[in-house]
Amino acid sequence: MWLKKGVTEEKRWFYPISAFTVGVIVTVTALWTLFYPHIQMHFGLDTAATIVLGATFSGIGSMILAPPIAGIILDKYGPKINFILAALFLAGGHVLISRMLKLTDWSVAMYYWYIGSFLIGFGTGFFAGTHTATVGKWFPDKTGTAMGLAVAGAGTGTIIYSPLVAAYIRANGFNGTIFLFFAVISAAAMLFIMTPFWRTPEHDWLPKTMQGQTTVAKAAPVSKDFTFEEAIRDKRFWVMGVCFVCAAFSLMFFTQNVTLI
Numbered sequence: 001m002w003l004k005k006g007v008t009e010e011k012r013w014f015y016p017i018s019a020f021t022v023g024v025i026v027t028v029t030a031l032w033t034l035f036y037p038h039i040q041m042h043f044g045l046d047t048a049a050t051i052v053l054g055a056t057f058s059g060i061g062s063m064i065l066a067p068p069i070a071g072i073i074l075d076k077y078g079p080k081i082n083f084i085l086a087a088l089f090l091a092g093g094h095v096l097i098s099r100m101l102k103l104t105d106w107s108v109a110m111y112y113w114y115i116g117s118f119l120i121g122f123g124t125g126f127f128a129g130t131h132t133a134t135v136g137k138w139f140p141d142k143t144g145t146a147m148g149l150a151v152a153g154a155g156t157g158t159i160i161y162s163p164l165v166a167a168y169i170r171a172n173g174f175n176g177t178i179f180l181f182f183a184v185i186s187a188a189a190m191l192f193i194m195t196p197f198w199r200t201p202e203h204d205w206l207p208k209t210m211q212g213q214t215t216v217a218k219a220a221p222v223s224k225d226f227t228f229e230e231a232i233r234d235k236r237f238w239v240m241g242v243c244f245v246c247a248a249f250s251l252m253f254f255t256q257n258v259t260l261i
Contacts, residue, residue: 003078006199009207012138014197016150019131022193023153026090026186027128029058029121030158031165038174039113043106050106054113058121063248066125071133071228079130079198086126087190093119094183098176116179127190128154137200141209 007014032055036048045051070082096116103109131150139146165178231237 003080004199005196006080007197009138009201009205012207013146015131015135015138016146018193018197019135019150020153020156022127022131022189023151024157024160025153025189026086027124027154027157028161028182028186029055029062029117029124030154031161032058032117034162034165035174038169042101042174043104043109045106050110051113054117057114057118058124059248061118061121061123062125062128063121064125064245066122067129068228070126070129074130074133074200075227075229078200079134080195082126082130083190083194083198086123086130087187087195089119089123089126090186090190091123091183093117093121093123094179094186098179098183101174101176101179123186127194131194131198134198134200139207141207 036051039045039051040048073082073085093116096112096119100109100112100116103112128151132147135146135150136143168178226234
């Protein structure tokens with residue numbers, strides 16, 4: 001079955017390396033503050049208050065709604081379906097925002113901005129919620145190293161994109177081509193790098209470095225692979241959930257608005 005085809009144990013470092021690479025490519029929502037003054041000027045707005053609201057929709061999609069949905073699908077079918085959905089959401093969101101810039105009335109255009117921002121965030125959340133969990137399954141022996149490499153792509157992408165996008169805007173003006181570019185490369189990364197080659201290991205799989213462990217060690221609670229349904233019945237899930245929601249709102253509140261201060 002195609003859902004179970006992908007890179008095997010012998011090349012498992014492909015997972016964090018490709019997650020880093022694709023994270024660089026698709027994680028662009030941290031650039032949103034770069035666009036605020038240009039959107040404000042394009043539509044002749046007095047304040048940026050209604051523009052900033054797009055960051056809220058992006059954060060709700062990426063940090064709150066998408067990851068648990070992606071987790072349920074991952075448990076049942078593996079990562080491929082999530083990456084296909086991420087490609088659709090990311091491409092659709094960017095195309096909507098590119099269409100927004102063809103309009104002149106903000107009372108209409110703002111809905112393109114809000115829905116597009118939400119879809120991009122939702123697609124990013126599908127990607128992030130899937131690749132982190134999958135990398136964790138492939139690296140129970142080196143979780144910190146593999147996970148650190150995988151998630152570093154998002155921050156690296158912001159560092160790379162910021163000067164490039166700013167240079168493009170200075171040279172060509174603020175236009176929809178930027179978002180069409182993001183739509184194409186995001187969909188291509190998901191469909192041609194992630195979807196064909198990613199899969200989860202068998203439920204009882206362990207790397208060779210851990211196969212000699214004692215039965216007692218294998219039965220330790222820290223090594224249990226919880227499904228989403230099992231996790232929501234554990235109070236620790238809800239404690240961590242509250243912490244993550246608070247952290248997510250704090251992060252988005254700061255990073256998406258700091259350039260306006």
